[in-house]
Amino acid sequence: MIELSRVAKSFGKNHVLRGVNLTIPRGQSMVVIGGSGTGKSVLLKSILGLVTPDSGRITLEGADVREANRDAFLARFGMLFQGGALFDSLKVWENVAFRLMRGATKLPKDEARAIAIEKLRRVGLKPETVDMFPGELSGGMQKRVGLARAIAAEPEIIFFDEPTTGLDPIMSGVINALIREIVTEMGATAMTITHDMSSVRAIADRVAMLHDGLIRWTGLVSDMDQADDPYLQQFIHGRADGPIESVR
Amino acid sequence: MSLLALPTSALASLGRATFNALASIGRIAIYAALTLSHIVRPPFYRREFLTALMQVGWLSLPVVGLTAIFTGGALALQIYAGGQRFSAEAVVPQIVAIGMVRELGPVLVGLMIAARVTSSIAAEIATMKVTEQIDALTTLSTNPMKYLTVPRVLAGFLTVPLLVGVGDIIGIMGGFLVSTEQLGFNRASYIKNTLDFLQTPDVVSSLIKGAVFGFIATLIGCYYGMNSGRGAQGVGGATKNAVATASILILAANFVLTSVMFGS
Numbered sequence: 160m161i162e163l164s165r166v167a168k169s170f171g172k173n174h175v176l177r178g179v180n181l182t183i184p185r186g187q188s189m190v191v192i193g194g195s196g197t198g199k200s201v202l203l204k205s206i207l208g209l210v211t212p213d214s215g216r217i218t219l220e221g222a223d224v225r226e227a228n229r230d231a232f233l234a235r236f237g238m239l240f241q242g243g244a245l246f247d248s249l250k251v252w253e254n255v256a257f258r259l260m261r262g263a264t265k266l267p268k269d270e271a272r273a274i275a276i277e278k279l280r281r282v283g284l285k286p287e288t289v290d291m292f293p294g295e296l297s298g299g300m301q302k303r304v305g306l307a308r309a310i311a312a313e314p315e316i317i318f319f320d321e322p323t324t325g326l327d328p329i330m331s332g333v334i335n336a337l338i339r340e341i342v343t344e345m346g347a348t349a350m351t352i353t354h355d356m357s358s359v360r361a362i363a364d365r366v367a368m369l370h371d372g373l374i375r376w377t378g379l380v381s382d383m384d385q386a387d388d389p390y391l392q393q394f395i396h397g398r399a400d401g402p403i404e405s406v407r
Numbered sequence: 408m409s410l411l412a413l414p415t416s417a418l419a420s421l422g423r424a425t426f427n428a429l430a431s432i433g434r435i436a437i438y439a440a441l442t443l444s445h446i447v448r449p450p451f452y453r454r455e456f457l458t459a460l461m462q463v464g465w466l467s468l469p470v471v472g473l474t475a476i477f478t479g480g481a482l483a484l485q486i487y488a489g490g491q492r493f494s495a496e497a498v499v500p501q502i503v504a505i506g507m508v509r510e511l512g513p514v515l516v517g518l519m520i521a522a523r524v525t526s527s528i529a530a531e532i533a534t535m536k537v538t539e540q541i542d543a544l545t546t547l548s549t550n551p552m553k554y555l556t557v558p559r560v561l562a563g564f565l566t567v568p569l570l571v572g573v574g575d576i577i578g579i580m581g582g583f584l585v586s587t588e589q590l591g592f593n594r595a596s597y598i599k600n601t602l603d604f605l606q607t608p609d610v611v612s613s614l615i616k617g618a619v620f621g622f623i624a625t626l627i628g629c630y631y632g633m634n635s636g637r638g639a640q641g642v643g644g645a646t647k648n649a650v651a652t653a654s655i656l657i658l659a660a661n662f663v664l665t666s667v668m669f670g671s
């Protein structure tokens with residue numbers, strides 16, 4: 160279980176997070192929605208310690224994340240970055256096997272490669288892509304490589320930052336289904352960020368809406384449509400008029 | 408009021424710029440100390456180190472060679488012309504040798520490395536930062552300092568002295584070619600004069616300067632890359648600042664090293 164309490168973060172005068180309270184139960188898939196620039200990525204990065212919150216507390220299974228041993232802590236996580244963040248100087252399989260070939264539990268090269276090939280197959284990439292460089296792949300394929308890298312070490316917790324942004328609707332559907340399957344079969348705790356409602360319905364057990372630096376609404380995905388929060392309703396239906404200002 | 412406002416605000420911005428420059432120097436010093444502390448602690452990324460050796464050292468050879476040969480040639484012409492004014496044109500071999508080895512070799516190689524290597528390191532690491540690759544490294548339990556900075560800085564520290572050595576030799580050869588082909592010097596005596604005149608401290612000082620400049624050039628590239636702003640503009644700014652800062656620090660360090668080793 161991941162718990163955030165009163166987490167705040169500002170960049171200069173830009174108060175991005177203003178006291179976020181959120182609980183992600185173990186083994187569940189939480190999807191955070193919100194407009195672009197509302198601080199969804201900052202929220203994920205705060206949990207991972209890539210961004211240091213100004214105040215508030217973040218705990219994993221009750222223990223403060225700042226006091227954890229960094230390597231052991233990070234080894235429990237996998238993350239798919241918004242732009243893929245593949246290392247372009249390394250081959251596809253080396254990207255996927257990056258963690259497997261380093262650190263305390265380092266595997267021999269051919270074993271790591273075999274696992275990478277297996278994970279790439281799992282996300283629907285053919286063996287031909289294994290020895291290519293990320294720059295030679297299409298956007299959708301890069302996302303899949305990022306996905307394979309996130310799950311390569313079989314983490315307990317997986318973060319997906321806008322997994323479908325920039326993909327066509329069919330590829331989005333494929334990626335959504337993959338995420339759902341992987342999370343279910345691995346029994347992992349997942350946190351996905353998106354502003355794509357089809358992803359929300361495909362991936363979420365629970366939904367949280369971030370707006371104006373606070374969690375505006377959170378609950379089960381099945382309760383989302385009945386909720387009477389005007390902000391949430393405007394977002395779900397993509398209306399131009401409503402309480403959320405459309406010019407930001 | 409309006410008469411005073413202009414000079415005051417000009418002074419204020421100059422003051423602010425000076426203050427920022429000093430603050431940067433402080434942060435760079437901290438970054439340097441951090442880099443050194445990571446060099447001595449495992450893990451060490453051998454493959455990244457070998458790639459950096461190739462990039463910093465081997466691939467810089469053509470640029471260094473061309474810079475040195477033209478400079479050595481021009482130096483010989485100037486010393487000959489200047490020396491003629493008091494009939495001292497015979498000193499060309501000695502002055503070319505000492506000028507190249509003590510000053511021009513290290514400084515020019517240092518500046519060429521700042522142009523070629525510092526810029527590419529800063530742009531590469533800044534792009535990695537902007538595209539979240541640095542964050543990805545961290546989440547994959549790999550310290551960016553160890554994985555990116557240490558291999559490059561170590562490669563700079565070890566290979567730039569060698570490049571300076573090569574530059575010194577090629578520069579002297581440039582002087583030799585101009586002197587013997589154009590100015591009528593005897594080949595054998597030119598070489599003999601050069602070798603007799605140069606002393607071990609000259610060569611050692613050249614290599615020490617190379618090591619320091621290599622450290623500065625690569626460290627500054629990494630520092631500005633890691634601290635890049637966001638977007639394409641961030642990458643551009645990081646690259647520009649890295650090259651400017653590295654060049655100035657190399658020239659300043661050269662002055663300090665020359666004063667310490669030769670000024671007495």
Ligand SMILES: Nc1ncnc2c1ncn2[C@@H]1O[C@H](COP(=O)(O)OP(=O)(O)O)[C@@H](O)[C@H]1O
Nearest residue numbers: 170173175193194195196197198199200201202
């Ligand atoms: N490293 C940073 N430095 C300055 N501002 C930042 C930084 N990271 C994010 N921001 C700002 O924080 C806000 C939220 O960013 P982000 O979390 O990326 O939004 P999103 O919800 O689209 O993922 C934006 O206004 C962005 O400009």
Ligand SMILES: [Mg+2]
Nearest residue numbers: 199200241320
């Ligand atoms: Mg984002």
